[in-house]
Amino acid sequence: MTHDDDAPPAMTPRTRRIVLWLLIPAVVLTALGMALLWPSGDDRPADGGGVIEVAGRVEAVTPADCPEGELPEGAACGTVTVLLTDEDRRVETDIPSGPGAVTVAPGDDVVLLHLTESFTGREYTISDHQRGTELWLLGAAVALAVIAFGRWRGLRALAGLAVTFAVLLIFVVPAILDGRPPLLVAVVGAAAIMLTVLYLTHGITLATTVAVAGTLIALTITALLSALATRVVHLNGVADEATSFLSIAQSDVNMQGLLLAGIVIGALGVLDDVTVTQAETVRELAVANPGYGFRQLYGAATRVGRAHIASVVNTIVLAYAGASLPLMLLFAVGDTPVSRLLTGQPIAEELVRSGVGTLGLIAAVPITTALAAFLTRRSTPVSRTEEARPAPPGDDQPWMAFIDDPR
Numbered sequence: 001m002t003h004d005d006d007a008p009p010a011m012t013p014r015t016r017r018i019v020l021w022l023l024i025p026a027v028v029l030t031a032l033g034m035a036l037l038w039p040s041g042d043d044r045p046a047d048g049g050g051v052i053e054v055a056g057r058v059e060a061v062t063p064a065d066c067p068e069g070e071l072p073e074g075a076a077c078g079t080v081t082v083l084l085t086d087e088d089r090r091v092e093t094d095i096p097s098g099p100g101a102v103t104v105a106p107g108d109d110v111v112l113l114h115l116t117e118s119f120t121g122r123e124y125t126i127s128d129h130q131r132g133t134e135l136w137l138l139g140a141a142v143a144l145a146v147i148a149f150g151r152w153r154g155l156r157a158l159a160g161l162a163v164t165f166a167v168l169l170i171f172v173v174p175a176i177l178d179g180r181p182p183l184l185v186a187v188v189g190a191a192a193i194m195l196t197v198l199y200l201t202h203g204i205t206l207a208t209t210v211a212v213a214g215t216l217i218a219l220t221i222t223a224l225l226s227a228l229a230t231r232v233v234h235l236n237g238v239a240d241e242a243t244s245f246l247s248i249a250q251s252d253v254n255m256q257g258l259l260l261a262g263i264v265i266g267a268l269g270v271l272d273d274v275t276v277t278q279a280e281t282v283r284e285l286a287v288a289n290p291g292y293g294f295r296q297l298y299g300a301a302t303r304v305g306r307a308h309i310a311s312v313v314n315t316i317v318l319a320y321a322g323a324s325l326p327l328m329l330l331f332a333v334g335d336t337p338v339s340r341l342l343t344g345q346p347i348a349e350e351l352v353r354s355g356v357g358t359l360g361l362i363a364a365v366p367i368t369t370a371l372a373a374f375l376t377r378r379s380t381p382v383s384r385t386e387e388a389r390p391a392p393p394g395d396d397q398p399w400m401a402f403i404d405d406p407r
Helices: 013-037 132-177 182-204 206-233 241-249 255-288 294-321 325-333 339-344 345-379
Strands: 051-063 078-082 089-094 109-114 125-131
Touching: 013 132, 013 182, 013 206, 013 339, 051 125, 078 125, 125 206, 132 182, 132 345, 182 206, 182 255, 241 255, 241 345, 255 294, 255 339, 255 345, 294 345
Parallel strands: none
Antiparallel strands: 051 078, 051 109, 078 089, 109 125
């Protein structure tokens, strides 16, 4: 094996003890929380509204003149012949028309809705394109790029991404649908994701453990602030068609709690970036400047954190603004006053997400930096030269320094 430039210094017995004192309680509490909140697994009644999705391939598109005066200008009329791939039979349906309608051509793979009751007399209607192949190719290209650049760490990052999706799809979503408190489910699920992904990606090191502790504290602060903000601003979690439909279809889901859960999970993705950066910054400063004490380490790393926060805050706001851009344009077209635009529930939700997420990030920097500076000094042995010694050649997996170090 080749030497990994990202491998951390070998840990001393004192450092190992600190890691275990922080890691074991976090793992035990997270596992206990998941056990208590785990969905029952009972089948939930599904209401598809009499609609069944089927796959098909367009064989022919036959345009026709629209009846004069019956449809808006620019509407498409005619028929589409589609081969149902699962049933090996052909059906005819109308050319998709209306706002957001898909454009189809011969050879396109499409998704059709099989309507048990239809006002148009058509048994099938085209609803969307099939995108599975294209998305798999895009995912493969991204994975190859990550592995080519990040090597083993990139591969571990992809494994962490798989863990994230697994926790969300197997635990978080089913638990919320099962009636568990959404905010508590989100906090426990976020802790499970963070513990697995951070250690899988960065290895079992003191810096990673400090990042985990800082992220857990910042997540708790974010959850409390989001609960307070949604109550003060009077947000109920029902702000658009999707949440309105969900509140009707799944009446036992706490929509305000679902909003809080979304804020917590959304904040996690940025928090772990900030906390890992701060913990690694302190570690590098301690190795480069063995004479630095707590105050010097904290001061120097905090200056790095301020620069990082300044850019990340803008990233958060732009991300939420981009997601809300269609809604903002809709309000602008309707000549809605700016004051009403910003205080309406849809935009107010995004403002609360941005504000609470920013406060959580700001809290994460001093907390993580202080923990890292304190524990780094506590874990430094008498011979700092030995602590700073690089990992043995061939140790290209960070956690092996924790498991196999003979000291």
